[in-house]
Amino acid sequence: xxxxxxxxxxxxxxxxxxxxxxxxxxxxxxxxxxxxxxxxxxxxxxxxxxxxxxxxxxxxxxxxxxxxxxxxxxxxxxxxxxxxxxxxxxxxxxxxxxxxxxxxxxxxxxxxxxxxxxxxxxxxxxxxxxxxxxxxxxxxxxxxxxxxxxxxxxxxxxxxxxxxxxxxxxxxxxxxxxxxxxxxxxxxxxxxxxxxxxxxxxxxxxxxxxxxxxxxxxxxxxxxxxxxxxxxxxxxxxxxxxxxxxxxxxxxxxxxxxxxxxxxxxxxxxxxxxxxxxxxxxxxxxxxxxxxxxxxxxxxxxxxxxxxxxxxxxxxxxxxxxxxxxxx
Ligand code: ATP
Ligand code: LTN
Numbered sequence: 001x002x003x004x005x006x007x008x009x010x011x012x013x014x015x016x017x018x019x020x021x022x023x024x025x026x027x028x029x030x031x032x033x034x035x036x037x038x039x040x041x042x043x044x045x046x047x048x049x050x051x052x053x054x055x056x057x058x059x060x061x062x063x064x065x066x067x068x069x070x071x072x073x074x075x076x077x078x079x080x081x082x083x084x085x086x087x088x089x090x091x092x093x094x095x096x097x098x099x100x101x102x103x104x105x106x107x108x109x110x111x112x113x114x115x116x117x118x119x120x121x122x123x124x125x126x127x128x129x130x131x132x133x134x135x136x137x138x139x140x141x142x143x144x145x146x147x148x149x150x151x152x153x154x155x156x157x158x159x160x161x162x163x164x165x166x167x168x169x170x171x172x173x174x175x176x177x178x179x180x181x182x183x184x185x186x187x188x189x190x191x192x193x194x195x196x197x198x199x200x201x202x203x204x205x206x207x208x209x210x211x212x213x214x215x216x217x218x219x220x221x222x223x224x225x226x227x228x229x230x231x232x233x234x235x236x237x238x239x240x241x242x243x244x245x246x247x248x249x250x251x252x253x254x255x256x257x258x259x260x261x262x263x264x265x266x267x268x269x270x271x272x273x274x275x276x277x278x279x280x281x282x283x284x285x286x287x288x289x290x291x292x293x294x295x296x297x298x299x300x301x302x303x304x305x306x307x308x309x310x311x312x313x314x315x316x317x318x319x320x321x322x323x324x325x326x327x328x
């Protein structure tokens with residue numbers, strides 16, 4: 001039986017945090033044996049907002065190292081850089097010509113991000129979902145595991161595929177988003193009503209995967225909670241709830257067991273213990289990252305091998321799409 005295909009992407013911008021890890025990366029790692037996996041570092045998406053060229057290159061290598069250190073195994077999964085396979089930009093353009101503006105205007109991420117940048121906002125940021133649709137549709141993807149914030153974009157990719165298929169006949173497979181039940185939306189430590197985000201720069205906002213144990217502990221001790229006392233999984237108390245979810249995911253314990261463990265304890269104990277599970281949870285990843293990045297040529301060769309593996313698949317899709325549309 002052939003395995004279903006997973007495709008997912010992550011931007012090489014900012015510092016990768018535990019939200020990215022719990023909501024996306026660890027989900028990818030977990031499913032590696034069950035699916036046929038393609039993971040993409042989406043540098044073309046990154047340039048939809050201004051980037052320093054040197055930093056972008058460095059962040060792309062850093063992210064590759066982190067994904068490998070987190071357990072993405074090049075023997076079981078393809079890892080590559082989006083700009084290494086030109087078909088992504090090419091298909092994005094073609095899809096652009098089929099996706100109505102109205103669909104794009106409904107995207108909540110664009111509304112949020114463009115508000116921050118006002119009139120400087122790029123056309124690329126508006127069009128970002130077309131490139132994401134191209135990423136997904138090039139590889140006959142069945143399943144797209146993402147955090148909650150990306151569900152709308154995956155649905156747009158599916159709608160775009162359906163629209164194209166209805167005009168030109170069966171061309172693209174229709175992808176399904178898969179959102180983790182727990183951890184789909186880890187919240188900022190400084191403001192638990194906002195999702196933990198790479199582009200948020202407040203020093204106490206996120207725990208980054210490469211933060212030292214002391215930094216992790218200090219950030220958690222300063223996490224915003226509330227003025228109540230008991231420690232329970234209550235979504236109406238977002239600060240404590242977020243800390244408990246982080247504890248749950250790193251410890252692997254059940255909610256009942258966790259509530260019993262913290263019964264009668266205070267928020268300081270909670271923060272200290274969350275700190276310990278996060279430090280211990282990230283330790284192996286940080287050690288592997290150090291080993292892996294000691295030889296940067298090793299990472300580069302994994303990335304170029306990855307692009308070589310997927311390029312023929314992408315080119316095959318492009319040939320069919322061009323044929324259907326009448327290009328060339
Ligand atoms: P930005 O703030 O620049 O949008 P981001 O932190 O949202 O960045 P992305 O590169 O957009 O990071 O996301 C990579 C993956 O991590 C996506 O699948 C996304 O859904 C997931 N993700 C991002 N933030 C969180 C979060 N706070 N909780 C759970 N998953 C998340
Ligand atoms: N937009 C996504 C990253 C991304 C992606 C994709 C995810 C780009 N292409 C294809 C899944 C499938 C983000 O910002 N997290």
